[in-house]
Amino acid sequence: MFDWLVVGAGFAGATLAERLASVRGEKVLVIDRRDHIAGNAYDELDAAGILIHRYGPHIFHTNSAAVFEHLSQFTRWRAYEHRVLARVADGMLVPMPINRTTVNRLHGLSLTTEDEVEAFFSAQAEPVPEIRTSEDVVVSRVGRKLYETFFRGYTRKQWGLDPSELDRSVTSRVPTRADNDDRYFTDTHQFMPADGYTAMFRKMLDHPNITVMTGTDFAAVKDKIPYRRMVWTGPVDEYFGFRFGKLPYRSLVFQHETLDQEWFQPVGTVNYPGEDVPFTRVSEYKHLTGQVHPKTSVTYEFPSAEGDPYYPVPRPENAALYKQYEALADATEDVWFVGRLATYRYYNMDQVVAQALATFRRIEAALPSGDGQERPPAAAAD
Template sequence: MKHYDYILVGSGLYAGVFAWYAKRRGKTCLVLERRDHIGGNVYCEDVEGIHVHKYGAHIFHTSNKKVWEFVNSLAEFNRYTNSPVANYKGEMYNMPFNMNTFSKMWGVCTPAQAKARIDEQRSGVTGEPKNLEEQAISLVGRDIYEKLVKGYTEKQWGRDCRELPAFIIKRLPVRYTYDNNYFNDLYQGIPIGGYNVIIDKLFAGCDIETGVDYLENKARYDAMGDMVVYTGTIDAYFGYCFGKLEYRSLRFESEVLDEENHQGVAVVNYTDRETPYTRIIEHKHFEFGTQPRTVITREYPVSWEEGMEPYYPVNDETNQALYQRYAELAANEENVIFGGRLGEYKYYDMDKVIESAMKKAEAVFG
C-alpha cells in the first residue's frame, strides 16, 4: 500500500492550495473526494461550449494582492464585473442599491434627494433593531426593503424576516453614485476557460480518488498518510457527538435554451416571495460568450438534511456555540488540519479560503 505525506479530504480550493504548496516541497498527496469530480463547488461543466458553474455563480473578487497574483499565476482572468439585476414582479432594478436603483424606484436624480427619501423612510425604526426587518429598514428604508430585500431573504432562509436575527444583515451596500459594480474589491474577474483550469493546476501531481467517503474508511485512509487535511463537515468528523450543526442548502435546475441571449446579464435576482427560486444565472455572460445557444440555472434555497450538500453555515448563536465545542476537539486532534468552509463552519468567499489555506501552508512548510 502506497504511503503519503498528506491525505487531503475534499478537493475544493482549501485542499487545492494546500496541495500546491505541499507538492512544491516535494510532498506526496492523496486526494479523496466524495463527488465524481474534483474542484468542490467551483467545478465547471462544459455544456454547449459554455463553462457552466455547476454549484452556483462563482465570481472571483479580492483586495488581497498576494491572492490575486497567486490565482493569476494559475490562469488568466477576464475583466468580468459583477453587476446583478433584481426583478421584482417584472420591474427591473440595479444592484447593489445605487443611484440607478433610487432613480428607478422614486424618480429622484440627485444623491441628496435619494438620501432624503431613505432617511424619511427609516425614521420609523427607533432604538436597536429587534430583527432583520427592522435592521434592513433602518439601513435602506421601507420601499427598498419591501421590494428588493424581504422576499429574497425569506426565500434564502426559509423564514419570515421578523423571525430572523438583525445581525444577518449587518450592512447593505448603499451607494449614492451611478455604479453597478456589486463588489468594492480592487480585483475582480473570472478565469478564462473556467475554474477547472485552476483546479487542475492546484492538484497536479497528486493521486486522486473520486466517489469515496473518507469517514466510512477512516482507519484505512489514516494509515496511508502522515497527516490529514480535512475539509468536510467538522461535526461529521466527530460523529455528531454534540449534535448536528445547521446549514442551508441549494437545489439547481439547469436548461439549455435555443436562444442566444436570455436575460442580458449573468445574474438576475428574483426578489418577490412568490417566485420559488432566488435567482437565474445565465452562464455565458461570465465569459462574454457568443455561442448560438445559452444555458440558464435556476437556484432554489432549501433546508439542509443529511445527504444534501451543505452550502451555507447557519451562523446564529446556537450553532456558533455548538461549533466552538467541536473546534476544541479539533484543536486536540493530532496530525489533522481542519480547514475551509465546512471544516471551520464559516461562510468564506473564494479569496478568503485561498488566503486561509496559504497561511496554513506557509505555517506548515515555512
C-alpha cells in the same frame, strides 16, 4: 505512505495540497467524495457545449493582491464585473445592490446627487435601538418599503427564516449605495478564470507529489491508506460523528436549462425577491465567461432545507454549537481544519484561499520540513 491526506478538492484542499507538495516536497493524497475536483466551483460543458457552473454561479473577486497573485500561477484571467438586476413589481428590473438608479426608477424620482439619495434614505429609515437582526440592518438604513421590496421575501426563501430571526451579518453583506455604481462587487481584482475553474484546479493539482482520487469517501480510505497528517475541509460536525448534534445549513437545488436563443437576460444574474416564485435567482453563464454561442444556458436556484451543505445558518445558537466542535478541532492532533464547512463560516472563494495560505504558514512554523516526527496539536484556521 502519504505525508498528507487532504479531504476535499475544493479551494481549501487544493490550495493546501499544492503548497504542501511544491513547497515542502511532501507526498499528498487528495480525495473527494464527488466525482470531480474544484468543489462547488466546478464548471463543465453542458450538452450544448456551453460552459456552466454545476453548483450555481461563481464570480471571483478579491482585494487581496496575495490571493490574486497566487491563483494567477494556475490560470489566465478574463476581466469581468458582475452586475445583478432585481425583478420587482410589474416585471421592472432595477439594479441590485440598491443604488441611485434603483431609487429613481422605483419611486419615479430624479435624484442626481449622493446627498439627495442619502436624504431620501434618512427620510425612509426607521430608528432601531440596537442592530441585532438582518431586518434591523435594512430598515434602519433605508426603511421598510425597500426592505420589503428587496430583502424580506428573498431572505425568507433563501434561509427559510424571516430576516428578523437571522443575524445581522446576512443582510450586512449587501451594501446600499447613493451613487450610480451598478457593479455587484467593488473589489480591486474582478476576473473569471479564462479557461474555467476546473481547468485552474487541474493545473493546481498537477504535481508529481499529488495523487487525486475522486468519487472517494473518507470512510472508505481512512483505515486502508497510510498517511501521517490530514487536512480536513468537510463539515466539522461530520468529522466528529455529529457528537453534539448537526450544525444547521441551507442547501440549494439547481435547475439547469439550455434555451434555443442567443441571450435570455440582460445581465449575469437576475434576482427574484418576491415570494410569488420559489426560486431566488437566475444566472446566465455566457455573461460570465464571454463564450460566443448561438444558444444560451441558465440556472434557476431553489433554496432547500435538505441537500449538500452550502450556507451556515447565522444564528447565536448555531454559533454556540460550532464553538463546541471548534474546541474538539483545536485539540485534535495532526488534523488541520480549513474552509467553509470545517470552520462553519460563510467565506467567499478568495477568503478560503487566504485562509488556506495562512494555514500553510502555520504548518510551516509548526512542522519544519522533513522532520517526520513532531505531532503538534492541530490548528483550526482563523
